[in-house]
Amino acid sequence: MIEIKNLHKSYPMGKESLHVLKGLNLKIEEGEFVSIMGSSGSGKSTLLNIVGLLDVHDEGEYILDGELIENLNEKKAAVLRNKFLGFVFQSFNLINYKTALENVSMPLYYAGVGRKERQKIAMEYLEKVELGAWANHLPSELSGGQKQRVAIARALVTKPKVVLADEPTGALDSTTTDSVMDLLKDINNEGMTVFVITHEEEVAEQTKRIVRLKDGVIISDEKVNQKVKA
Amino acid sequence: MIKFLFDRDTWQEIYGSIRKNKLRTGITIIGVMWGIFLLVVLLGAARGMGNKFDTIFGDFATNSVFIWGQQTSMPFKGFQEGKQVQLKRSDVGKIESEIKGIEYILPRNISNGLVVNETKTLTTGVFGDYPLLDVLQKKHMVFGRFINDNDIEKNKKVCVIENDTYKQLFDKGVNPIGTYITINEISYQVVGLYKNKMRMGGPQGGIHIPFTTFQQIYNQADNIGWLMVTGSEGFEIRQMEEDIKLMLRNIHSIHPEDERAFGSFNMADQIAKVTGFLIGMQFLTWFVGIATLIAGVFAIGNILLITVKERTNEIGIRRALGAKPSEIRRQIILESIFLTTIAGVLGIIFGGLILMLINAAWGQGDDATLVNPTVDIPVIMIAFITLVTLGTLIGLIPAQRAVSIRPIEALREE
Numbered sequence: 001m002i003e004i005k006n007l008h009k010s011y012p013m014g015k016e017s018l019h020v021l022k023g024l025n026l027k028i029e030e031g032e033f034v035s036i037m038g039s040s041g042s043g044k045s046t047l048l049n050i051v052g053l054l055d056v057h058d059e060g061e062y063i064l065d066g067e068l069i070e071n072l073n074e075k076k077a078a079v080l081r082n083k084f085l086g087f088v089f090q091s092f093n094l095i096n097y098k099t100a101l102e103n104v105s106m107p108l109y110y111a112g113v114g115r116k117e118r119q120k121i122a123m124e125y126l127e128k129v130e131l132g133a134w135a136n137h138l139p140s141e142l143s144g145g146q147k148q149r150v151a152i153a154r155a156l157v158t159k160p161k162v163v164l165a166d167e168p169t170g171a172l173d174s175t176t177t178d179s180v181m182d183l184l185k186d187i188n189n190e191g192m193t194v195f196v197i198t199h200e201e202e203v204a205e206q207t208k209r210i211v212r213l214k215d216g217v218i219i220s221d222e223k224v225n226q227k228v229k230a
Numbered sequence: 231m232i233k234f235l236f237d238r239d240t241w242q243e244i245y246g247s248i249r250k251n252k253l254r255t256g257i258t259i260i261g262v263m264w265g266i267f268l269l270v271v272l273l274g275a276a277r278g279m280g281n282k283f284d285t286i287f288g289d290f291a292t293n294s295v296f297i298w299g300q301q302t303s304m305p306f307k308g309f310q311e312g313k314q315v316q317l318k319r320s321d322v323g324k325i326e327s328e329i330k331g332i333e334y335i336l337p338r339n340i341s342n343g344l345v346v347n348e349t350k351t352l353t354t355g356v357f358g359d360y361p362l363l364d365v366l367q368k369k370h371m372v373f374g375r376f377i378n379d380n381d382i383e384k385n386k387k388v389c390v391i392e393n394d395t396y397k398q399l400f401d402k403g404v405n406p407i408g409t410y411i412t413i414n415e416i417s418y419q420v421v422g423l424y425k426n427k428m429r430m431g432g433p434q435g436g437i438h439i440p441f442t443t444f445q446q447i448y449n450q451a452d453n454i455g456w457l458m459v460t461g462s463e464g465f466e467i468r469q470m471e472e473d474i475k476l477m478l479r480n481i482h483s484i485h486p487e488d489e490r491a492f493g494s495f496n497m498a499d500q501i502a503k504v505t506g507f508l509i510g511m512q513f514l515t516w517f518v519g520i521a522t523l524i525a526g527v528f529a530i531g532n533i534l535l536i537t538v539k540e541r542t543n544e545i546g547i548r549r550a551l552g553a554k555p556s557e558i559r560r561q562i563i564l565e566s567i568f569l570t571t572i573a574g575v576l577g578i579i580f581g582g583l584i585l586m587l588i589n590a591a592w593g594q595g596d597d598a599t600l601v602n603p604t605v606d607i608p609v610i611m612i613a614f615i616t617l618v619t620l621g622t623l624i625g626l627i628p629a630q631r632a633v634s635i636r637p638i639e640a641l642r643e644e
Contacts, residue, residue, distance in 0.1 A: 054550065054638040074555045074633075082552020093547045093641060097250050109239055110552040154551070 001065060001161060001193050002028040002051060008059035009046055020046045022216040023060070028195065030161075033188040035196040035204040038213035044197045045166065047213070051195065052085055052164045053077045065161050082111050086155030090167035092147040094139040100126060100150045101135040107158045125153040129183060145176030152183055156192070163187065165196045169203055181206045235564075244565050251537055255569065258533045262526030262573035262617070263580065269519025269613055270581025270605050275588065276512050278600025283504050285601055293333075293463075294366065295471045296495040297478070298456035306485035315482055315491050319452040324481060329473050331465030336362045337454035339444050343413040345437060347399040354395055355436035356413055358444025358455075366458055374407045374422035381421075381440040389413070390422035390438040413437065416447060467498045523617055530569050531624035534562060538632045545632050546640020559629040566625025567618060574617045578610055 009021040020043045028034050038044040049055035050062060053072065062069045065084055072080075086107075087093075094103045105122035113121070126132050129149040131142075139147055148168060155163050165184065169177040181203060188194045188208070196207055204210045205224060212220040248255050299315035319337065326335050339358035344351060363369070364376040372393065381388050391399070391406065400406050406420045418439060444450065459474060461467045475492045478484075484491045538545070545558060585603050592599040 049638050052550070054636075054641070074549075078549060078552050078554040081550060087550050089641065093543070093550075095544050095547060097246050106548070107551040110548070110554075110557065115239060158552075 001030045001032070002026070002195070003063040004051075004060065005063075006060040007047075007050065007057050007062065009043075009050060009055070009057050020216050021050075021057070024216075024218060026211065026218065026221075028162075028193065030193055031188070031191050033185070033194045033196075033208040034211060035198055035207040035209070036211050036213055037198060037201075037204045039199060041215075042213040043216040044199075044213050048164055048166050048195075048197050051162075052087060053081050078110075082107060082158060084161045086158065086160040086163040088148070088151050088155050088163065088165035088168045090170035092139070092144075092151045092171070094147055094150060094154075096139050099136050099138055100131060100142065103139070103150055104154045104157055107154060111158055122153075122157055125157045126150070128156075129153045143176070144172050145179055148172060148176070148180050149183060152180070152187070156187065160192075162193045162195055165194065167198055168196060169198070169200065177203065240561070240564065243561055244568055247537065247541070247565060248569070251533070251540075254533055254536075258526075258529050259569060259573040259576065261529045262523065262570055263577040265519060265522030265524075265526040266574050266577030266613060266617060267581045267584075268522055269515065270578055270610065271584050271588075272515035272519060273512070273605045273609060274581070274585040274603040275600055276508065276515050277605065278588070278603030279511070280508050281601035281603075282599065283508065287501060292497055292501050293465075293467045294458060294460040294497045295467055295474075296456055296458055297471070297474060298493050299482075300490055300493045302484055302488055303490040304485040304488040306488065307483045309483065313484075315484065317454045317457060317478070319454055321478060321481060322454075322457065325457075325459070325474055325477060328477055329470060331462050331470060333460045333462040334362060334366060334458075335460075336360055336366060336458040337441070337456075338363070338458060339441065339448070339450060339453075339455040340436075341444070341448050343437070344415075345395075345399060345411060345413050347409070347411040350399050352395065352398045356444070357436060357438045358441040358448075358450075359438045360441050363438070363458075366460060369422075369424040370426075372423045372425050373405060374420070376422050376424070377438060377440050382442050385442045385446050386440055387416065387418045387443060388421045388440065389418040390424065391420060392436055393423065393425040395436055396423050413439070414447075467496060471496055519613070520616070523613070524620065526573065527570060527617065527620040527624050530566055530573075530621060531627055534566055534625060534628035535631060538562065538628045538635075541632075542635055542640045545635050546637045549635075549637035550641060555633040559633050562629035562632050563622060563625040566621045566628070570617050570621030574614050578614065581605075 004024055004026040007021055007024040007026075008019070010017045010019040012018075024047065036044045036047060046055065050057050051064075053064075053069065054077075056072055064080070067080075069080075081087075094100075095106070098106070101119065101122050104126055105118040108118040108121060123132065123135060126135050129152055131146060131149055131153070134142060134146060134150075139150070142150065148171075152163075152168075155165075163184075168184070169180055172180060184194055184196065185206065194207075196203065198204055207224060209221070209223050211218055297317075299317045302309065302311050302313045302315060305311050317337070322335055322337055326332055337360070340355050341358075342353060343356035344353050345356075359377055360382060361376060361378050369376050369390075374390070376390055377388070380386070389411065391411075396406060399411060406423055409420050410417050411420060412418070439447075457474075459470065461470050471494055475494065476486065478492055479486055479488060482491070545553075548558065549555075582605075585605070588600060588603050
C-alpha cells in the first residue's frame with residue numbers, strides 16, 4: 001500500500017539545511033495498523049506530511065497504492081489526497097462554523113458527490129462513530145473525544161486507502177484516548193490501513209506494528225503482540 | 231463553472247464564511263453601497279437640475295437675442311458721440327427682409343405706470359406687447375387670455391397682468407378677469423392673468439397692454455424699446471446678433487465699429503453657461519461616485535485578505551481534504567463578487583428610494599427645485615458592471631493569497 005525507498009528530506013534553515021529524513025525505507029501492506037514512534041524532532045511529522053502528500057520529498061521513491069508519486073502539483077495532490085487518504089489531526093481541525101454532519105461530508109463535496117448522497121453517507125459514518133445524535137451540533141458543542149470521532153468519520157467518509165493519524169490522542173485524556181484507539185482498531189479490523197504517529201507508548205502498543213524513528217532514521221521496526229486489555 | 235454557480239453548496243460555503251465575519255462584512259458592504267448610492271443620488275439630482283433648467287428654457291426661445299439702443303461712443307457723419315440711439319418700428323421690417331434665418335422678430339416697449347385698483351396702488355412696468363410674445367416667452371395663463379390680434383388692431387384698452395402684480399392689486403381669490411384697473415389714470419379691462427416661471431431674459435412681470443395702445447397712449451410714435459429676435463434652426467444666433475447690430479448702425483448713421491451704440495443680450499450664451507455648469511456637475515458626480523466605488527471595492531479586497539489570513543487553518547483543512555487550488559480560488563473570488571453585487575444592488579435601491587423622496591418633496595409642481603430627478607437604467611448598468619468587474623479583479627488578490635497557502639503550513643497554524 002505504502003512503499004518508501006531511500007527517502008530523504010531536508011529543510012533550508014538560513015544558509016544551512018536541516019536534514020530531517022535520512023534515507024528511510026518502509027513498506028506498509030494493506031490492512032496494517034502501524035504506528036510511528038519518535039520524540040519531537042525525530043522526523044515523524046515530516047514523514048507523515050510526505051506520506052500525506054502535504055509535502056514533497058527530495059530524494060528517493062514514494063509509491064502509494066502502486067502509483068509512483070512524482071512531479072506532484074497542488075491540483076494532482078489534492079485529487080490524490082481526496083481519493084486515497086483520510087486525515088486525523090491532533091487538534092481535530094474541524095471547521096468550527098460547520099456542523100458535525102457538514103464537516104464529515106466535506107471531503108465528499110470535494111470528491112464531487114451530490115448533496116443528498118453526501119449527507120446520507122456522512123450520516124452513516126457519523127452513526128458508525130456513535131455520534132448520529134450530534135449531527136447538527138457545531139464542533140464547539142462537542143467534547144474533545146467527540147470532536148476526534150467526528151474527525152475520524154470525516155477521514156473515513158471517502159473510503160480512503162489509508163487513514164493517517166497525527167497524534168490522534170495528543171489532546172485527549174486517557175479515557176477518551178482509549179475510546180478513540182478502540183475506534184481506530186475497529187476500523188483496522190474492517191480492513192483499513194491505519195498509519196498513526198505518536199510519541200505515547202501506550203498508544204503505540206495498541207497498534208500492530210511499531211516503527212521507531214530517531215534523528216531521521218528508522219531504529220527499529222517490530223510487530224506487536226496484541227495484549228488483550230483487562 | 232455554470233454548475234458551480236448554481237450549486238447550492240457553493241452558496242452555502244459563501245454564506246458560512248460571510249456569517250463568520252458579520253460586522254466586518256456589513257461595514258464593508260456599507261462602504262461600497264455608499265459609493266453607488268452617492269453616484270445614483272448625485273446623478274439623479276444633476277438630472278433633476280438639468281430638467282429644471284430645461285423646463286425654464288422650454289418656456290423660452292433659447293436661440294434668441296435682445297437688442298436695444300444705447301448711446302453712441304464714436305462721432306460719425308457729423309453727429310457727436312453720446313447721441314441717444316432710438317430703435318424705430320421701421321427697423322423691424324428692414325431687419326426682417328435683410329437678415330437671413332430670422333424666425334421671429336418682436337418689438338417691445340416698456341414704461342413705468344402707476345396702477346390703481348380700488349384702494350390698492352402699485353408702480354410697475356407696463357409693457358406694450360404683440361401676441362407673438364406668448365410664443366417667444368410662453369405665458370402660463372391662469373385666467374383669461376393673452377393679448378390678441380384684435381386688441382392690436384383696435385388699440386384696445388385691455389391688459390394682461392402677471393401673478394405677482396395681481397397679488398399686489400387684488401384681494402386673494404378674486405377673479406380679475408373683466409374688472410377694470412387704471413394705469414396712469416386711464417382705465418383698462420383685465421383680460422388675462424398669467425404666472426411667470428422664470429426670472430431671466432429681460433424685464434419681467436408687470437402689466438402687458440397691446441403694443442399699438444402703448445404707442446398711442448405714451449405718444450411713442452414709431453419708437454420701440456427693444457427688439458427680440460429668434461433664429462431659425464440651423465442659424466447661429468451670435469452671428470445674427472452681429473449682423474443685425476451692424477445693419478442697425480448703418481440705418482441709424484452710426485459708426486460701423488461703434489460697439490456701444492446698441493446693447494444686446496444673447497440667450498444662447500446664458501444657456502451655454504448653464505449647460506457648462508451642468509456638465510461640470512455631472513463630471514464631478516461621476517468622479518466622486520467612481521472614486522468612492524473604488525475605495526469601497528478596495529475595502530472589500532482588504533477585508534477578504536484579512537479573512538483569508540484568519541481562515542488560513544480552514545483553508546489548510548480544506549486542502550488536506552482534497553480541495554483543489556482552483557476551487558479555493560473561485561470561492562474567494564465569488565465571495566468578492568457576491569459582496570460587491572449585494573452592496574451594489576442595495577446602493578442602487580437606496581439611491582432610487584432617496585430619489586423618489588426627493589421627487590416627492592421637491593420634484594413636483596411649478597416651483598419644483600429638481601424636476602423629475604432620475605437616473606438612466608443604462609447608466610446604472612454601467613456603474614454596476616464596473617463595480618462587479620472591480621470586485622472580481624480585487625478578489626483575485628486574496629484568492630491568490632489563499633492558494634499560495636501551503637496546506638502543511640496552514641495546518642500547523644493554530
